[in-house]
Amino acid sequence: MRATGVVKRFGEREALKGVSFEAGAGELVAIIGPNGAGKTTLLSILAGIAKPDAGEVGGDGGAVGWVPQQAALYRRLTVEENLLLFARLEGHEDPRASVEEMLELTGLRERRGEIVARLSGGNQQRINIAIGLLSQPAVLLLDEPSVGLDPRQRARLWEFVSSLAGGGTTVIFSTHDIQEAERYGGRVLVLADGESLFDGSAEELREAVRSEAPESADRDFETAFVAYLQHRGH
Amino acid sequence: MRGARWLLLKDLQILRRSPLQAVLLVAYPILIAVLVGFAISRGPEDPRVAFLNEVPPNTRINVGGAELPKANVKKQVCERVECVFVKDRAEAEERVESGDVLAALILPANLVNRINSLSTLTPGVPEVEVLVNEENAVKAELVDDRITTLLAEANLRIARRIGNEGGRYLGLIVNGGQFQVLGETVPILGLRTAARILEQVTPALPPKLRPALAEVTEFASQARDNLDVAKPLIDRLAQPIAVNKVVVGGDSPPLEIFAIAVAATLTLAFIVVLLVAGSLALEREENAFPRLTRGLVSGGALLGEKVLLGVVVGLVVTLLMLFGMQVFSPLDLGRVPLWLLAIFFSAGALGAAGAALGAAAREVRAVSLLAFMVTLPVAFLSLVPSGAVGPGVFDAIRLFTALFPFKPALQAITAALDEAGPGIGGPLAHLAVLFVAYLAIARLALRRFATV
Numbered sequence: 001m002r003a004t005g006v007v008k009r010f011g012e013r014e015a016l017k018g019v020s021f022e023a024g025a026g027e028l029v030a031i032i033g034p035n036g037a038g039k040t041t042l043l044s045i046l047a048g049i050a051k052p053d054a055g056e057v058g059g060d061g062g063a064v065g066w067v068p069q070q071a072a073l074y075r076r077l078t079v080e081e082n083l084l085l086f087a088r089l090e091g092h093e094d095p096r097a098s099v100e101e102m103l104e105l106t107g108l109r110e111r112r113g114e115i116v117a118r119l120s121g122g123n124q125q126r127i128n129i130a131i132g133l134l135s136q137p138a139v140l141l142l143d144e145p146s147v148g149l150d151p152r153q154r155a156r157l158w159e160f161v162s163s164l165a166g167g168g169t170t171v172i173f174s175t176h177d178i179q180e181a182e183r184y185g186g187r188v189l190v191l192a193d194g195e196s197l198f199d200g201s202a203e204e205l206r207e208a209v210r211s212e213a214p215e216s217a218d219r220d221f222e223t224a225f226v227a228y229l230q231h232r233g234h
Numbered sequence: 235m236r237g238a239r240w241l242l243l244k245d246l247q248i249l250r251r252s253p254l255q256a257v258l259l260v261a262y263p264i265l266i267a268v269l270v271g272f273a274i275s276r277g278p279e280d281p282r283v284a285f286l287n288e289v290p291p292n293t294r295i296n297v298g299g300a301e302l303p304k305a306n307v308k309k310q311v312c313e314r315v316e317c318v319f320v321k322d323r324a325e326a327e328e329r330v331e332s333g334d335v336l337a338a339l340i341l342p343a344n345l346v347n348r349i350n351s352l353s354t355l356t357p358g359v360p361e362v363e364v365l366v367n368e369e370n371a372v373k374a375e376l377v378d379d380r381i382t383t384l385l386a387e388a389n390l391r392i393a394r395r396i397g398n399e400g401g402r403y404l405g406l407i408v409n410g411g412q413f414q415v416l417g418e419t420v421p422i423l424g425l426r427t428a429a430r431i432l433e434q435v436t437p438a439l440p441p442k443l444r445p446a447l448a449e450v451t452e453f454a455s456q457a458r459d460n461l462d463v464a465k466p467l468i469d470r471l472a473q474p475i476a477v478n479k480v481v482v483g484g485d486s487p488p489l490e491i492f493a494i495a496v497a498a499t500l501t502l503a504f505i506v507v508l509l510v511a512g513s514l515a516l517e518r519e520e521n522a523f524p525r526l527t528r529g530l531v532s533g534g535a536l537l538g539e540k541v542l543l544g545v546v547v548g549l550v551v552t553l554l555m556l557f558g559m560q561v562f563s564p565l566d567l568g569r570v571p572l573w574l575l576a577i578f579f580s581a582g583a584l585g586a587a588g589a590a591l592g593a594a595a596r597e598v599r600a601v602s603l604l605a606f607m608v609t610l611p612v613a614f615l616s617l618v619p620s621g622a623v624g625p626g627v628f629d630a631i632r633l634f635t636a637l638f639p640f641k642p643a644l645q646a647i648t649a650a651l652d653e654a655g656p657g658i659g660g661p662l663a664h665l666a667v668l669f670v671a672y673l674a675i676a677r678l679a680l681r682r683f684a685t686v
Binding site for chain 2: 044047048049066068070071072073074075076077081085086088089090091115131
């Protein structure tokens, strides 16, 4: 997945100011930044939902799966009906087999007949991701996937996502949880006010902070990240 | 359109899984059918009116010393309203105040005497008393209309009776005959016979008396001729202006057909507009819209699927309702293909309008409210007949209602139900134009509002 000089404007406001980055197969890339940095806008453009005003987005031709921040599910349908609907819409030759595969992957086989509205937020998010995976994507885009989940659900989610990356899927996710980005993101892309400020590993970001604010560099990653932004006027 | 099939299935599953919606979809047309059915099959109920007749028995209206035949006011009144006979004024007041009766009609004891005084040198004013409870404006208007009509009819009948008696006396004067006075029969010569006798005796009189007698004979002839003319004049006096109704335009259907068409169109409009607008807004409320339009289904296919959903459900519910109406008012089942055509076109245009509303809204509740706010006044204005408002206002209403599918849908369904009514082609063409226009608006709205 490649993005080159991506610009997006909403009226007078420039939400993205020439953002460029690349992610390879099996990579887990975390996009972090303050509110209004442009994380969701960038993911929407990578997903093809929004069009950039300038720049290019491309890949090696594989499908791009997209998991929006709020679960895009039909809450009055069951887990199985949701998966079956999207498998049919994706044009799977054997949609029922795909549903079985996803139920196995998400660990929701026992709850296949339950109405989605009655599931916990964590389980809804698992189905949300499973639907994103139905297109058998080479790249999976996750917009703040762990919002609203308790620590146990979050751990299960990341275990699941890491296994996907381990299988060769490129995973790009946005998050407000900086510790989560350090723990699970093989690479971190820092956005602020629509600009790309940093692209590298969490350790490389700490190194960058060490030369500017040594007292922050060795504390938790969130402190180091805030110091990094402050030194750049954000 | 492959995806649209699965979306349609999904929407029907959601509909089935929403018990309130499903019950409303079935119960609403049944309820409307039953209400309209009862209304058109029973006709208007006679209002209950308390009746107190204080006029002494055997009192007759007297014209020129002769009593008219019994007017039988009680029978006349009670044919038109449901009479509740009360024993006195206090009971009449109590029943009116409690709402048991719409009004009370009291014929005072001196009513006939006052009518009789009209032909004397000191005429009185005959009055009947009406007790009403004007607890609201509609009831007051209803009572006024009913009582005014009742009294106008009573006055007309009395005037006709007096006219007839007057005509009979004129006939006696002109043609002669027999007249009953105080139990005795008095022969009346009559002008016609008098003139004939005078003509016969004239030759026997001395010549100098003949000119004077000729004048008397001439007067008798003139009086006879002129009084002959007076009788139809007296008859017309009771109702000087007659009504000659000539229909010059508008093939209005029978009232029961029109009532059924209005009920069916209202049902169809609310169900289709709400369902299409609501199901489209639901895609956004569930955040599924961007996921769907990311290549799974096109915007056009999504709109088409929603309109199809509205057409399918609207068709089933409206047919259910029309067949339900059969119980109360037989409809021509040979015209069912035309019903299908009218409902199909109507539901299509209404669905496209619903899609335009749904594409502009993000929440089901908001769009439901919007659909009600649009559909209700349009339906109301579509039922305003010409002449009920000023010409300028009516032209504005006609233009406004032509922009929405309700009125052409009503015209199409009326034409489909009524064999003798106007053709169905015009309304169907109108609906087709509105379908295309609203679908275009819906597509634009979807592009404009559906961005992430």
